Amino acid sequence: MSLHLVFVTSLVAQANPSTGYELANAALLEGLQRAGVRTTVIGCAWPGQAVATGAHASLGEVEVRTEKAGAGLKMKWLLMSFATRLPMSSAKLRVISNEAVRNAIASAGPFDGYVLNGVALAGAFPDLFIGKPSIFVAHNVEHRSSAENARNAGSLIKRILFARDARLLKTLEHRLRDQSTGVVTFAAEDAADLGVPPDRSVFLPLSISTSTHLPQTTELQHDLALLGTWTWHPNRIGLEWFLNEVKPRLLADVRISVAGSTPPDLAATWPGVNFVGRVDRATDFIAASAVIPLISRAGTGVQLKTIETFSLGLPSVATTSSVRGIAAIPGNCVIADDPERFASALNEKIRRARAGDLQRLDGRIFAEEQRNRMDSGIRDMLNLLSGQTAAHKETLS
Numbered sequence: 001m002s003l004h005l006v007f008v009t010s011l012v013a014q015a016n017p018s019t020g021y022e023l024a025n026a027a028l029l030e031g032l033q034r035a036g037v038r039t040t041v042i043g044c045a046w047p048g049q050a051v052a053t054g055a056h057a058s059l060g061e062v063e064v065r066t067e068k069a070g071a072g073l074k075m076k077w078l079l080m081s082f083a084t085r086l087p088m089s090s091a092k093l094r095v096i097s098n099e100a101v102r103n104a105i106a107s108a109g110p111f112d113g114y115v116l117n118g119v120a121l122a123g124a125f126p127d128l129f130i131g132k133p134s135i136f137v138a139h140n141v142e143h144r145s146s147a148e149n150a151r152n153a154g155s156l157i158k159r160i161l162f163a164r165d166a167r168l169l170k171t172l173e174h175r176l177r178d179q180s181t182g183v184v185t186f187a188a189e190d191a192a193d194l195g196v197p198p199d200r201s202v203f204l205p206l207s208i209s210t211s212t213h214l215p216q217t218t219e220l221q222h223d224l225a226l227l228g229t230w231t232w233h234p235n236r237i238g239l240e241w242f243l244n245e246v247k248p249r250l251l252a253d254v255r256i257s258v259a260g261s262t263p264p265d266l267a268a269t270w271p272g273v274n275f276v277g278r279v280d281r282a283t284d285f286i287a288a289s290a291v292i293p294l295i296s297r298a299g300t301g302v303q304l305k306t307i308e309t310f311s312l313g314l315p316s317v318a319t320t321s322s323v324r325g326i327a328a329i330p331g332n333c334v335i336a337d338d339p340e341r342f343a344s345a346l347n348e349k350i351r352r353a354r355a356g357d358l359q360r361l362d363g364r365i366f367a368e369e370q371r372n373r374m375d376s377g378i379r380d381m382l383n384l385l386s387g388q389t390a391a392h393k394e395t396l397s
Contacts, residue, residue: 002036003382004111008129009043010064010093010120013052016280019229020304024139024186025117027208031378032115040108043121044096058104064092064120067231067261078161087142087168088161090123101128113385116176123172126179135202135385136180140301141193143170149233162233182384184377186302187325193300202384204377205325207370208307222257222274223350224250225289227282227305230262238295238319241339243270246293249343251350259285286314290353291346294318294333302326307370313363315353317345327373330366332359 013026032039045057046065063069069077081091105128114134116122119142122129143166150162173194177183183196184204191201226242228235239258247256247270257274259282267275279285286292292309294316302325309316315332319342323329334349336342352359 002038003113003386004038004040004108005032005113005115005385006105006108006111006129006132007032007039007041007043007115007117008122009041009117010089012041012043012045012057013055014045015050015052019232021118021139023208023304023308024206024302027206027374028115028117028137028204031204031207031374034375035378035382037382039115040111042101042104042108044093058107059096059100062093062095064089065231065261067263081165081168085168086123087119087146087165087172089120089142090172093121093124096124098125098128101125105129113181116180119169119172119176122176126172126175130179133181133385134179135182135184135381136176137184138173138177138190138194138301139186141173141190143167143173144193144300145234148237152233152237182381184381187300189324190300200384202377202381203325204381205327205370205373206302206304206307207367207374208304208311219288220290220353221288222255223290223353224254224256224293224346225259225286226256226293226295227259227279227286229260230258230266234296236263236266238297238321239266241297242293242295243273245339246295246343246346247273249340249347251347254350257285257289282308283312286312289314290358291349292316293342293346294322296321300324311363311367311370313361313366315349315359317342317349326370328366328369330361330363332361 009025014022029039042058044059044062045051047061047063051057077088077092080094081088084091084094113132114129116129116134116136118137118139146162146166146169150159150166153159153162177194177196182200182202183191183194184202185191186204186206188203230236230239257276259276259279262275292314294306294309296303296319303322306318306322306326310330317334317336319337320335323335334345336345349359
């Protein structure tokens, strides 16, 4: 008899996923499906966003996006965070009632355990997702990311608030670590940062669903394409590094396009860069680029845009942080952390692309290897959970 798991996530699958968190969620659910696991998803949706076919936002619509919030909502979140002593990501979700969460759990019917997918929702209701064995999926070491945000914040108030969030996140992450049967991380070093014992730790390489064939591109629309949620502070740190340190060293006529949610102040500072906002088809956008800069400078976990780039066989230049958690780096990727070397590698690849050498590989090789590694990690996770599930049932009988 296969396992039935309740998948606890702040955001259910959207019809047009765009963020790394969404892509990771889809990858994890698909991996569980390949392993024969039945899942019931408990989570909410962003207001006005269509959910994927078959998905259901059992907790309704909740606005948690900072870039969509006015001053009043931001103040409400802050007050809720202070009142509950929860980090901001969890405090935002406390508009959901305990009764609504209990009803969603009850509607799942009999099940074997929980997958606590990230800190936000599981942390907002830590006393409700109990009584069954659970796996805590740590997408990132959140407290470390928040501490990095504090160090890079531009104002004293932001530094204080990020530092406070880091302390609260550390307490919450350790609580979820200790109450769970096991902890899944997407980068092996994150388990050590979270203090997870080896016998309760599972490293899960991610494989994302994407077309293994790039769209036919008759003309490159831009030399460099960057895609991400730039309103998320760790991503913004990387983009600012690229624009301030790398861009001045690039070819004078370089064409740079940036897609995804972007803070207005950042876009206004760089009028020579094409900020295109949200794109309907991310694959089409990056396929029209000569080279993909992978520019992570902060944060933890794995970079989903890196996996997507490698799975599509696109040439890239990447920082060391951008390739963490990835075992096999394709031959058309150059690793560089120094801005001068990073720019030099980009310039070389741009010149080659303009001369007709697109430097593209068959991404199916990387994608298949990554998927095999992921399926192996899923089996390790389920074995860990199944052992505790059997013990739990024996205790109840």
